[in-house]
Amino acid sequence: MNLLDRLKWRYAAKAMNGQKVPQDKMDNIIEAISLAPTSSGLQPFEVFVITNQEVKDKIRPVAWNQSVVSDCSHLLVFAAWDTYTAERINKMFDLTNTVRGFKNEGWENYRQMLLNNYPQKDAEENFTHAVKQAYIAFSHAITAAAFEEVDATPLEGFDPAAVDEILGLRAKGLRSCVMLPIGYRNAQSDWLVNLKKVRKSREDLITEIV
Numbered sequence: 001m002n003l004l005d006r007l008k009w010r011y012a013a014k015a016m017n018g019q020k021v022p023q024d025k026m027d028n029i030i031e032a033i034s035l036a037p038t039s040s041g042l043q044p045f046e047v048f049v050i051t052n053q054e055v056k057d058k059i060r061p062v063a064w065n066q067s068v069v070s071d072c073s074h075l076l077v078f079a080a081w082d083t084y085t086a087e088r089i090n091k092m093f094d095l096t097n098t099v100r101g102f103k104n105e106g107w108e109n110y111r112q113m114l115l116n117n118y119p120q121k122d123a124e125e126n127f128t129h130a131v132k133q134a135y136i137a138f139s140h141a142i143t144a145a146a147f148e149e150v151d152a153t154p155l156e157g158f159d160p161a162a163v164d165e166i167l168g169l170r171a172k173g174l175r176s177c178v179m180l181p182i183g184y185r186n187a188q189s190d191w192l193v194n195l196k197k198v199r200k201s202r203e204d205l206i207t208e209i210v
Helices: 005-007 021-034 055-063 068-071 087-101 107-114 123-147 162-167
Strands: 045-051 074-081 174-183
Touching: 005 123, 021 068, 021 162, 045 068, 045 123, 045 174, 055 068, 055 074, 055 162, 068 074, 068 174, 074 162, 087 107, 087 162, 162 174
Parallel strands: none
Antiparallel strands: 045 074, 074 174
């Protein structure tokens, strides 16, 4: 199947069977997350990949008791920076200079612009911006999972504060924003598995301006 065929195949599985996803497939999904574009290249989030069953079982009750949380192979928790700081911005700019092996005046001017801007903003505004970047990578993960013929279920239905506490995120300057259980569908227990995918028509979704 090509990518579009696999995107048509995928759906938000409501039940998973506990089967483990091979490591090479997970590595590809994680690499796709890493390759996602983000504003200014800052990647203002971290992803927690949870296979520990005890931890998954702790999270399930604060995620509306959704079975995919505990029955998935890997539970991905996307956690955005709680705010932008000079240290975080400088770390990414320094990494860019190291990887590329040179400094660029325009790039350094851009660094200074961000340093003069983001750290002075309200933390909640910065967190909201970071969450948007995390969602870009989240979308990449869903697409990569489909390409690997692995099920992935987007989850916003959970108590972020409770998940933050379970994973100790606040101490790391992070806040959970979205989760992605990854595994294999349990077709016998999933009411959604055989229902047709419903999407807007192209005419209702796309406006072409030529």
